[in-house]
């Protein structure tokens with residue numbers, strides 16, 4: 001602080017801090033606080049706001065359990081909104097795991113095996129599709145996977161049965177893995193490039209087979225990258241709305257769709273805010289779990 | 304007990320660059336063998352071929368009589384100590400040492416026991432639970448040795464393991480390495496660009512230059528009877544004179560220079576008309592003597608006090624610099640800069656050797 005004043009003078013320092021504070025307070029904390037506050041109040045007609053019925057309540061949170069439609073999950077019968085909430089978390093974990101399983105070998109190849117001259121080109125090839133907007137990319141997958149789309153035409157050409165690809169959560173999984181893969185790839189790639197090749201060779205020299213080298217040396221080294229990749233992909237997946245809407249099937253429901261419906265169809269912003277905070281809570285729990293499992297600190301993940 | 308390592312006509316190419324060229328040597332079981340050579344001459348590359356990380360382009364490597372073609376580094380009876388040690392920073396010291404046992408499926412209790420045993424061998428009995436980052440350079444060194452010994456290799460491969468240490472510690476670790484080698488009687492193949500290290504520790508030394516093995520011999524022979532100009536000038540100090548062989552005189556050759564004709568012992572491949580040079584070690588040169596009888600008159604250009612010895616450099620009329628050393632006996636008279644002095648040497652201690660560029664020709668083509 002004193003260093004800043006010395007370097008930039010009092011006026012500039014005040015402006016810097018003022019701008020940062022405005023950003024944090026007015027643009028981040030204020031809207032969030034309003035939403036938190038809203039989520040604990042009833043959805044009332046305008047005339048009753050501030051009136052005697054406008055009291056703090058848990059009703060919005062509890063409304064998740066008060067749907068009449070029920071669904072079976074692992075032998076339990078639970079309200080459909082809770083069911084959607086749980087499956088969203090489950091499939092987000094699946095997306096995260098799939099991304100990690102795909103990104104790690106790719107990152108290993110690019111960081112350790114590919115000829116150095118070709119690496120920038122290969123990374124460009126990975127990034128270029130991201131220049132296209134998420135909406136278009138998701139549509140492209142929708143076309144590819146459609147029942148009379150190119151993939152099925154190809155299947156027929158080689159003499160196979162047409163498959164209904166967008167069924168259950170298939171489409172959603174494919175779309176999300178495709179959309180979020182790079183958010184897993186880059187942190188892992190970065191942490192693997194800093195792994196000393198001699199350590200890999202030392203492990204081999206001492207008798208380790210290739211998968212032991214990964215289990216005992218490479219993955220522990222890359223754990224900060226893996227956990228920050230997992231955190232990002234999980235948060236994006238849980239909060240995704242585009243992919244589930246475009247590539248979802250009648251039997252797949254994402255919790256964000258519930259929030260949107262509550263917000264725009266029922267116009268019940270209070271309940272929608274409550275649902276959003278439940279999702280945020282899940283993300284916080286997930287991040288803490290990641291930190292526990294991988295024994296890393298928040299600063300490692302933020303890298 | 305160690306096993307022998309045979310390299311027969313081993314070469315390796317990186318693109319069209321030949322990093323190791325037609326190297327043949329038989330390293331005996333239990334021997335301490337050093338490869339000595341300047342930076343970039345292919346020492347590490349040889350070690351990586353023996354440990355299995357590189358395949359020779361041509362030639363054959365056998366360990367204990369078994370050809371090693373197609374056998375991966377994790378299946379060879381060798382342990383490599385890396386130039387940068389490559390300890391695992393995320394594991395405690397004892398897990399580092401026991402890594403080779405862990406990948407062989409040995410249980411934790413037994414691993415811990417073996418690690419403690421090895422920690423005693425390398426004289427760090429209390430370091431087991433420390434992390435690698437908490438150790439000093441010399442301690443890391445010992446842990447790397449313990450880790451390599453844990454898998455009971457037949458051959459230890461060491462890539463300049465002492466280069467990062469300061470002088471005192473380096474000298475101490477030399478003795479320690481040699482002692483460990485004698486105790487375990489494992490074959491040691493040691494790489495260094497430090498001639499003092501190679502001469503002090505090894506049973507035999509192979510001197511390399513630009514991918515080729517120039518001479519394989521005992522340290523005494525490398526120093527006293529270098530095979531060519533490269534070996535003579537890489538190992539130890541010399542006065543060097545250019546000239547040509549005139550003819551033979553008994554066991555010696557007459558070597559004609561601009562400062563006159565001298566007698567010297569010929570090295571391999573020396574013959575009249577072949578380009579060659581005369582090498583004399585400083586300790587073989589005396590001040591005094593009669594011109595004509597292997598002596599040359601010089602003007603003293605520098606006198607440097609070095610503690611136990613005094614280095615005196617004389618400049619001949621033909622432009623050669625000749626260094627001699629006189630022991631610093633108390634009160635002895637010293638020549639002064641600018642004095643005229645005659646330097647002389649015994650023909651049996653002077654060596655006529657083919658020069659480096661000439662030495663490349665007879666050693667067999669690609």
Ligand SMILES: Nc1ncnc2c1ncn2[C@@H]1O[C@H](COP(=O)(O)OP(=O)(O)OP(=O)(O)O)[C@@H](O)[C@H]1O
Pocket residue numbers: 317320322340341342343344345346347348349496
């Ligand atoms: N993978 C490689 N690809 C291309 N050239 C290589 C490769 N590895 C080594 N070289 C070249 O081969 C030569 C020998 O290298 P090497 O590492 O064996 O030298 P060194 O004797 O160990 O040197 P130093 O004492 O500096 O470690 C060098 O010129 C180096 O540039």
Ligand SMILES: [Mg+2]
Pocket residue numbers: 346347348386462
């Ligand atoms: Mg080297």
